[in-house]
Amino acid sequence: MKTLKPWRALLVVTAVGALLSGCVPTYTLVKAEPVKVAKGQLTVQPSIAWNRVPRGPYDIVQEENWTQNGPLLDTIGFIAALPDGQAIAKQRPKDDRKVPVFRTSMTPQDLISMIESFYRIKAGANVFETQAVKPVQFLGVSGVEFDYSYVGADEIKRRGRSVLAISGGKLYLMMLDGASLHYFDAALPEFERLTASAKIS
Amino acid sequence: MLAARESGLLTPVVTRDYAPQDLDERGMWDQCVNLEQQLETSNLRIRDPVLNEYLVGVMQRLLPNQADKIRVFAMWSADFNAAMFPNGMMIVNSGFLARARNEAQLAAVLGHESGHYLRRHSLQGWRNRRATSAVMAFVAVGAGAVSGATGSNWYDLANAINSGLLLSVFRYSRELEGEADSYGLQLMANAGYSPDAASKIWKQLIEERKASAAARKKKYRDGAAAALSTHPPTEERMGRLAADGMFIERAKQSGLTYDDGRERWLAATAALRPAFIDEQVKQNDPGASLYLIESLAVDGWDGTLRYYEGEAYRLRDEAGDADRAATSYAAAVEFPDAMPEAHRAHGYAQLKKGEVEAGRHALGRYLELRPDASDAAMVRFTLGQ
Numbered sequence: 001m002k003t004l005k006p007w008r009a010l011l012v013v014t015a016v017g018a019l020l021s022g023c024v025p026t027y028t029l030v031k032a033e034p035v036k037v038a039k040g041q042l043t044v045q046p047s048i049a050w051n052r053v054p055r056g057p058y059d060i061v062q063e064e065n066w067t068q069n070g071p072l073l074d075t076i077g078f079i080a081a082l083p084d085g086q087a088i089a090k091q092r093p094k095d096d097r098k099v100p101v102f103r104t105s106m107t108p109q110d111l112i113s114m115i116e117s118f119y120r121i122k123a124g125a126n127v128f129e130t131q132a133v134k135p136v137q138f139l140g141v142s143g144v145e146f147d148y149s150y151v152g153a154d155e156i157k158r159r160g161r162s163v164l165a166i167s168g169g170k171l172y173l174m175m176l177d178g179a180s181l182h183y184f185d186a187a188l189p190e191f192e193r194l195t196a197s198a199k200i201s
Numbered sequence: 202m203l204a205a206r207e208s209g210l211l212t213p214v215v216t217r218d219y220a221p222q223d224l225d226e227r228g229m230w231d232q233c234v235n236l237e238q239q240l241e242t243s244n245l246r247i248r249d250p251v252l253n254e255y256l257v258g259v260m261q262r263l264l265p266n267q268a269d270k271i272r273v274f275a276m277w278s279a280d281f282n283a284a285m286f287p288n289g290m291m292i293v294n295s296g297f298l299a300r301a302r303n304e305a306q307l308a309a310v311l312g313h314e315s316g317h318y319l320r321r322h323s324l325q326g327w328r329n330r331r332a333t334s335a336v337m338a339f340v341a342v343g344a345g346a347v348s349g350a351t352g353s354n355w356y357d358l359a360n361a362i363n364s365g366l367l368l369s370v371f372r373y374s375r376e377l378e379g380e381a382d383s384y385g386l387q388l389m390a391n392a393g394y395s396p397d398a399a400s401k402i403w404k405q406l407i408e409e410r411k412a413s414a415a416a417r418k419k420k421y422r423d424g425a426a427a428a429l430s431t432h433p434p435t436e437e438r439m440g441r442l443a444a445d446g447m448f449i450e451r452a453k454q455s456g457l458t459y460d461d462g463r464e465r466w467l468a469a470t471a472a473l474r475p476a477f478i479d480e481q482v483k484q485n486d487p488g489a490s491l492y493l494i495e496s497l498a499v500d501g502w503d504g505t506l507r508y509y510e511g512e513a514y515r516l517r518d519e520a521g522d523a524d525r526a527a528t529s530y531a532a533a534v535e536f537p538d539a540m541p542e543a544h545r546a547h548g549y550a551q552l553k554k555g556e557v558e559a560g561r562h563a564l565g566r567y568l569e570l571r572p573d574a575s576d577a578a579m580v581r582f583t584l585g586q
Contacts, residue, residue: 096413096486097485099485103518107549107583109576113483113516116483117483117484121485126245126277132576133575133579135582151244151277155243155245156244
């Protein structure tokens with residue numbers, strides 16, 4: 001289970017916990033209309049309905065995740081208004097392996113290695129390949145679009161796209177993650193619509 | 202066992218024409234066949250033909266008569282580990298390959314694992330554990346505790362199916378590990394490798410874990426010495442191997458020179474070495490990363506090591522690390538083997554320091570060396586700003 005991405009592991013943990021306690025954390029519906037995400041810091045407009053993944057102890061405060069077919073197959077993640085000095089994953093000071101914290105001074109290279117470290121350390125990626133790094137306009141500023149593929153300990157090949165921008169000294173990140181067989185490609189057009197529609201609330 | 206070790210007469214139980222002897226053993230082999238089919242097509246397998254042919258060659262040198270009975274699978278996994286299965290299937294992790302400095306150190310681990318195979322330890326181990334306690338068979342201590350593993354992997358999978366299937370370098374009874382260590386040394390000495398390579402690789406691993414713990418202001422604990430562990434604590438094992446190594450060395454006839462095979466090792470891993478080190482450094486365990494780089498640099502600094510030294514500082518991101526990283530990158534690009542990525546890192550580091558012209562020059566150099574880089578568009582955008 002340690003091999004699962006934090007939000008995936010969380011699902012299993014919370015599902016088991018919920019069965020024991022009789023309280024089931026539920027997925028909630030995200031309707032196809034403008035919606036505030038990630039503590040209301042970002043507004044996006046989905047064109048289809050999504051499922052909001054229940055929050056759990058592995059999520060950072062500024063985070064929200066959606067899925068279409070379940071988190072093992074596809075996930076869209078949002079992190080908004082992350083301040084300088086904080087990491088995109090929850091971690092303890094004495095953890096052996098740590099995702100580098102966000103800095104407003106980060107170069108594009110720093111941002112993409114922060115994402116790669118996140119996958120290697122928190123998502124159990126054993127093989128991680130950068131496919132493309134491009135400049136994009138995101139939230140009205142110049143940002144970075146980062147495409148990659150990876151194989152986690154479950155041996156499934158997945159692809160991901162992270163779109164990042166620094167605005168007002170804070171990090172905004174949208175992330176699509178999906179099985180490279182079908183699911184990533186299937187969700188990509190909607191992800192592109194979401195990033196294009198995204199506005200700081 | 203000691204007598205056998207002193208006379209150098211540990212003999213194989215598993216010979217060339219060996220077949221499983223009874224139902225227990227046949228069952229274990231059948232499970233291994235399934236695992237091996239999965240390994241063959243795994244997305245995590247390192248498919249580099251040069252490395253794979255080289256591993257076959259080293260096995261042939263260690264086991265001239267039986268090398269074809271052992272199939273070595275090199276796998277991407279950052280943890281320092283290797284494992285032997287009863288049917289002759291062996292796994293060697295990229296996390297070990299990243300740390301080995303020469304062929305003799307590789308042979309030390311391949312020889313140890315071969316010792317498990319030739320002495321049929323998996324069956325003994327499985328029977329011992331079944332006899333003592335069914336629970337103990339599923340207690341997982343070892344590789345994870347020692348090397349700070351994050352995810353599950355082949356070792357866990359094999360354990361989940363049947364803990365007796367696999368013998369990793371970190372697991373199982375002291376007696377069996379001791380025998381595999383001795384057998385490994387014997388194979389090494391016969392193949393002309395310096396047997397003290399075995400204790401050196403363990404020493405490196407202990408020092409690395411200490412460096413990692415110190416960097417986080419944690420106390421080093423020999424994970425292998427944990428209460429539930431049955432295998433020799435790593436420091437104890439290192440000391441014993443050093444003593445064994447000296448013994449065998451003395452026992453060899455004078456005038457024999459040992460070969461560490463460093464040149465062959467470097468040639469076989471040249472294409473993969475940056476990826477092996479990259480995988481370690483990206484774990485961002487700075488104490489371990491910097492120790493690893495320094496231990497590899499004992500044989501001489503090069504552009505790849507200086508670049509990854511810079512990467513370790515950049516990812517660590519403590520006060521002063523930006524300058525340290527910049528210094529490493531500046532040194533890296535001076536080496537003839539400097540990777541194009543070193544120029545990119547050098548360029549961004551200079552831009553951060555406000556040295557705009559020099560930074561732009563280095564980024565330009567990166568694009569010259571790698572015009573079709575996956576991030577060429579991003580670097581051009583930076584240059585256009």
